Amino acid sequence: xxxxxxxxxxxxxxxxxxxxxxxxxxxxxxxxxxxxxxxxxxxxxxxxxxxxxxxxxxxxxxxxxxxxxxxxxxxxxxxxxxxxxxxxxxxxxxxxxxxxxxxxxxxxxxxxxxxxxxxxxxxxxxxxxxxxxxxxxxxxxxxxxxxxxxxxxxxxxxxxxxxxxxxxxxxxxxxxxxxxxxxxxxxxxxxxxxxxxxxxxxxxxxxxxxxxxxxxxxxxxxxxxxxxxxxxxxxxxxxxxxxxxxxxxxxxxxxxxxxxxxxxxxxxxxxxxxxxxxxxxxxxxxxxxxxxxxxxxxxxxxxxxxxxxxxxxxxxxxxxxxxxxxxxxxxxxxxxxxxxxxxxxxxxxxxxxxxxxxxxxxxxxxxxxxxxxxxxxxxxxxxxxxxxxx
Amino acid sequence: xxxxxxxxxxxxxxxxxxxxxxxxxxxxxxxxxxxxxxxxxxxxxxxxxxxxxxxxxxxxxxxxxxxxxxxxxxxxxxxxxxxxxxxxxxxxxxxxxxxxxxxxxxxxxxxxxxxxxxxxxxxxxxxxxxxxxxxxxxxxxxxxxxxxxxxxxxxxxxxxxxxxxxxxxxxxxxxxxxxxxxxxx
Numbered sequence: 001x002x003x004x005x006x007x008x009x010x011x012x013x014x015x016x017x018x019x020x021x022x023x024x025x026x027x028x029x030x031x032x033x034x035x036x037x038x039x040x041x042x043x044x045x046x047x048x049x050x051x052x053x054x055x056x057x058x059x060x061x062x063x064x065x066x067x068x069x070x071x072x073x074x075x076x077x078x079x080x081x082x083x084x085x086x087x088x089x090x091x092x093x094x095x096x097x098x099x100x101x102x103x104x105x106x107x108x109x110x111x112x113x114x115x116x117x118x119x120x121x122x123x124x125x126x127x128x129x130x131x132x133x134x135x136x137x138x139x140x141x142x143x144x145x146x147x148x149x150x151x152x153x154x155x156x157x158x159x160x161x162x163x164x165x166x167x168x169x170x171x172x173x174x175x176x177x178x179x180x181x182x183x184x185x186x187x188x189x190x191x192x193x194x195x196x197x198x199x200x201x202x203x204x205x206x207x208x209x210x211x212x213x214x215x216x217x218x219x220x221x222x223x224x225x226x227x228x229x230x231x232x233x234x235x236x237x238x239x240x241x242x243x244x245x246x247x248x249x250x251x252x253x254x255x256x257x258x259x260x261x262x263x264x265x266x267x268x269x270x271x272x273x274x275x276x277x278x279x280x281x282x283x284x285x286x287x288x289x290x291x292x293x294x295x296x297x298x299x300x301x302x303x304x305x306x307x308x309x310x311x312x313x314x315x316x317x318x319x320x321x322x323x324x325x326x327x328x329x330x331x332x333x334x335x336x337x338x339x340x341x342x343x344x345x346x347x348x349x350x351x352x353x354x355x356x357x358x359x360x361x362x363x364x365x366x367x368x369x370x371x372x373x374x375x376x377x378x379x380x381x382x383x384x385x386x387x388x389x390x
Numbered sequence: 391x392x393x394x395x396x397x398x399x400x401x402x403x404x405x406x407x408x409x410x411x412x413x414x415x416x417x418x419x420x421x422x423x424x425x426x427x428x429x430x431x432x433x434x435x436x437x438x439x440x441x442x443x444x445x446x447x448x449x450x451x452x453x454x455x456x457x458x459x460x461x462x463x464x465x466x467x468x469x470x471x472x473x474x475x476x477x478x479x480x481x482x483x484x485x486x487x488x489x490x491x492x493x494x495x496x497x498x499x500x501x502x503x504x505x506x507x508x509x510x511x512x513x514x515x516x517x518x519x520x521x522x523x524x525x526x527x528x529x530x531x532x533x534x535x536x537x538x539x540x541x542x543x544x545x546x547x548x549x550x551x552x553x554x555x556x557x558x559x560x561x562x563x564x565x566x567x568x569x570x571x572x573x574x575x
Contacts, residue, residue, distance in 0.1 A: 028418035036422055041572075042429040042441040049420050068416065073472075084467040163429040163441050163463075164471045164541055167574055170426060176418035 042163035066177035079166035081136035088113040113140035126182030181266035185213030198279035198311035282388030283308040317381035319348040470539035499547035
């Protein structure tokens with residue numbers, strides 16, 4: 001049983017080692033240094049080192065440049081390094097790329113180093129608070145000092161020492177600290193005003209969005225209807241992302257959340273939303289006049305109450321028609337029935353909106369219409385084209 | 391027994407998780423070594439005590455009887471010694487007056503001031519002044535008895551040790567400096 005346990009632990013330990021090796025990311029190339037001369041306690045020394053950050057797998061652009069410095073003595077038990085033994089600051093000479101050894105696009109970024117906890121490192125991709133900083137450890141960073149791909153960096157340190165330092169051998173180690181991205185992308189829909197109105201099936205919608213993210217990886221839109229509808233990315237122009245969609249024919253009526261999402265390389269997702277309003281309901285038509293089964297002479301007053309609760313009535317789309325009833329059959333628009341019998345059909349006649357009454361009205365001239373029974377119809381559309389009939 | 395194995399496996403997997411999570415934060419390690427030597431404190435005009443910096447000018451001070459001249463560094467970041475220091479004194483001094491022309495002692499003191507401005511003596515040594523001409527005295531040393539702590543300033547105090555005499559002390563002459571060289575005890 002002991003042997004079994006031993007074997008199991010050994011396998012797990014090996015897995016741990018392999019896993020930690022696989023999980024290492026971001027690689028510095030051509031490291032050179034650290035160069036520092038021996039110095040006298042109480043003096044200020046300089047140190048420098050350099051490296052390249054190539055565009056290779058696992059290296060990300062705009063990676064935070066945070067340097068962790070550890071200074072220890074050769075005898076940390078008897079002569080440990082304590083807080084205030086050193087004070088460090090420095091700068092980085094950055095070179096975006098070189099041509100024949102000549103640096104193109106150089107820049108200098110200054111940074112301070114802190115050994116005091118808690119220390120909150122604030123960066124454009126997130127922040128991290130370090131609650132415990134051991135003696136002799138410093139964190140150096142400047143938010144502007146990102147690691148850009150294919151960049152060459154020369155790091156210069158100024159190390160001020162306390163006169164009380166133990167005279168002996170010391171070790172200086174620089175590690176590059178990887179900051180986890182904790183900030184999701186910031187998404188802002190800039191044309192929400194376009195969704196103050198109603199839409200219907202087969203309408204084309206376009207969403208404009210601003211997306212702010214250093215390591216943007218993906219972006220898309222979604223309409224959360226009965227089933228989610230993807231609103232695909234179309235193009236980008238002048239910093240605005242465009243998403244367009246022809247609404248499906250079976251999109252139901254209702255108010256639905258329309259969201260634009262953006263995801264960064266760390267998997268963090270940000271979004272902004274607006275409401276997409278779908279109107280598939282036709283206007284309601286209530287006949288005020290003519291009254292059913294009434295007898296009219298030369299003039300028939302037409303009065304219709306047409307309302308639409310959502311997108312509104314298209315005032316130019318309200319019509320009525322009067323058709324002669326022959327042998328319980330309505331006269332068609334051709335005016336001929338049963339093969340060769342002429343009958344009366346007025347055709348569609350517009351009714352005008354009376355602003356005062358709010359009704360759609362007209363005066364039908366029945367002078368040339370023969371006596372008989374007639375069928376009255378009406379139709380109207382909302383501004384989206386949803387048609388209702390009476 | 392199977393339960394024990396299962397628990398052990400679970401704990402081990404958790405440990406792997408912890409190890410892995412800590413290790414992925416760092417990359418790109420670069421190291422070097424360097425040596426640090428002990429400092430030298432130089433007396434300077436204005437009762438200053440310069441750290442590792444030779445003064446350009448000199449000054450001469452008169453000490454009567456049991457009086458002191460104290461030279462202090464600027465305020466430093468508060469820290470502690472991690473070792474017991476040994477002070478090696480250098481002094482340029484002479485007698486001006488002494489009863490019956492007898493030799494007199496100067497007391498050389500190395501100390502520090504803490505954050506509350508309290509002075510603490512690290513160690514001291516006597517220097518016998520025998521002449522009425524300036525002499526350069528070296529290799530006078532003393533060793534502390536403990537590791538000083540909460541240090542804000544260092545001082546070099548030169549104190550008379552007589553009832554009726556007068557000394558003169560000079561901060562430098564030529565390549566000789568009145569100073570303290572530190573070493574580890």
